[in-house]
Amino acid sequence: MTDLDLLHFEQLKRDVQAQYLKEHTPSYDDISKWKGIDIIYFQEDLRKKAKGNISEKSFYTYFKNSPVTKLPRIDMLNLLSIYAGFESWYEFKKQHLFAGELLKDDEEISDQDLVEIEKTVSESTILPESEISAQKQNSKKNENADLQKSLIENQTINKNNDLTHAENKDEIKPKKNFVRRNVWALVTSVLVVLTGLLGFKDVIFSKTYKYCFNDADRGVGVVNTLEIKVIKENESPILYKIKPGECFYYSTKDKNLKMQISSPFYEYLEVNRSLENAPDEEIIELKPDxxxxxxxxxxxxxxxxxxxxxxxxxxxxxxxxxxxxxxxxxxxxxxxxxxxxxxxxxxxxxxxxxxxxxxxxxxxxxxxxxxxxxxxxxxxxxxxxxx
Missing domain, CATH: 3.10.450 (Nuclear Transport Factor 2; Chain: A,)
Incomplete structure (x- = not known):
């Protein structure tokens, strides 16, 4: 990306604005001041004429700020160029060349890339013949040393009784150390298990309950997102959002459950349940507004x-x-x-x-x-x- 590309994009935004103003009358002529319904109408015109779409987020990123510091992706540049009456982003730049500007069909290797390649090649190590000969000689010496070692190992070595007795004493010490290490490992394992039980006791001893929600009049799942507040004594409420058609799963070791259920299309409902003999699954009906x-x-x-x-x-x-x-x-x-x-x-x-x-x-x-x-x-x- 070059500074010229950013200037071309500013030109493209002006052409897009001019194209839209030919057939529409937004709240402001300046595209950077559009919002709300103006953006929706522009997106609709873009889909109709260029067979594509840009998100509201992209619009605010690239059209609300001027000048921009980075270019959009090439697919968005092509889409906007087509809307402005050109075949592609390349064709748009070709028709709006600045003085002394040249366009290239293919990317070429930059001077910096060439320097890096030359540096890599120059740092490659090629051994001269003298060093190769030295390596061969070292290799032969190593072979002779290995041969000498194998001959010595093949010789019969006689061990006396004192040496055997000393080795037996040395074997007793590792056995004692092995027992000590195992005792400490066993104690450590027990402590880890006890800590885990204390840390996860709520999870281990809790029970999961499932609550599904139906439209009381229609007998089908609710058609809107639900907000569920779980009220616990001496604690702040916990808010859950349940999408249409989904059930609410709640794990607890408490004996009682209090929920406040609200939705834009259903009447507010407060649910109180004793969980001592409660079923694992339940369907709650909500009255629609x-x-x-x-x-x-x-x-x-x-x-x-x-x-x-x-x-x-x-x-x-x-x-x-x-x-x-x-x-x-x-x-x-x-x-x-x-x-x-x-x-x-x-x-x-x-x-x-x-x-x-x-x-x-x-x-x-x-x-x-x-x-x-x-x-x-x-x-x-x-x-x-x-x-």
Whole structure:
């Protein structure tokens, strides 16, 4: 990567911005100021014209900062170049050459690489003939020494009784040392086992319980992520998040269990269980909040661009959501974490036909005593894999 490549990328961002402005009117002409629904519309146009997508995180990384200090991956550069009207990133640079700039089709070995190769070759050791001869002579000497040694070993050696008696005494000492070492090893092993039992007694003597969750009205698994708080005496609550269709496994040696279960689409439930005679597995039914479910259903319902269906969808959301509702969109990036929308912006977002709506998920939803939705917290996940 060169500084010229970074300058070319800044040119490409301006061309991408100009291409989008030909057919769309975002909140700002400057692409670095786009957020929320502007980014969603841009992603939709990118998928339609260039048959690809960039994540919201990538958008904030490369379009919110100017100038950038690093280039995106080549597949993203090619995708943006195609959107701007070029065959590839190479073709884009070819059409925007700076004075004195040359493009190479293939990468060449740099001068630094050549220096490293020459250094490696020069450090290679080649023995002169004199050293080779010396090595041969040393080899012959070693062979003679080995021959002499083998002859001596083949000779018969007579040992006297005093030498044999001394060797027997030396054999007694290792036996005593062997017994002492084994005693200490046995004591150490016992201590390790006892320490392990004390350290893992909760795991060894605990029991695992399984809790699954069903929709009380429909008799099927819950359709939303559950938050379970386990309340223990004299301890802070422990929070668990259970995905739709999954069961909750909890290991404990306690005799009682207290759980607080909450979800955006189900009514709050507090469960108290005596575990002395409790079954290992249990199904807990949660009562759905049909009003919240209706608001969620109409938010993600695909109207297929049918004007009448879109009108019905807007009317349903108008009646379900309070005019003073507080609505937040959560983002999965460090640059822009949360954005507040009013009721009309939210309805416009979810009634605009885009493929992004299939990834909309509600994090929290609250209603007042009259049944009107007064608070929504949601996010739109990205389809793009981590790069």
């Amino acid at each position: 049909d009003y919240k479910m209706a608001a969620y259903y109409f938010s993600i319902k695909d109207a297929n661009g049918d004007p009448e269906e879109l009108k019905r969808k807007r009317n349903q959301l108008e009646s379900l959501i309070s005019k003073n509702a507080v609505i937040y969109q959560i983002y999965d990036n460090n640059i822009y974490g949360i954005e507040r929308l009013d009721k009309q912006k939210y309805i416009t977002l979810v009634t605009t036909p885009t493929t992004s709506l299939k990834n909309l998920s509600v994090i929290e939803m609250k209603k007042d005593n009259n049944g009107k939705i007064i608070s929504i917290k949601f996010k739109i996940a990205t389809d793009e894999k981590n790069k």
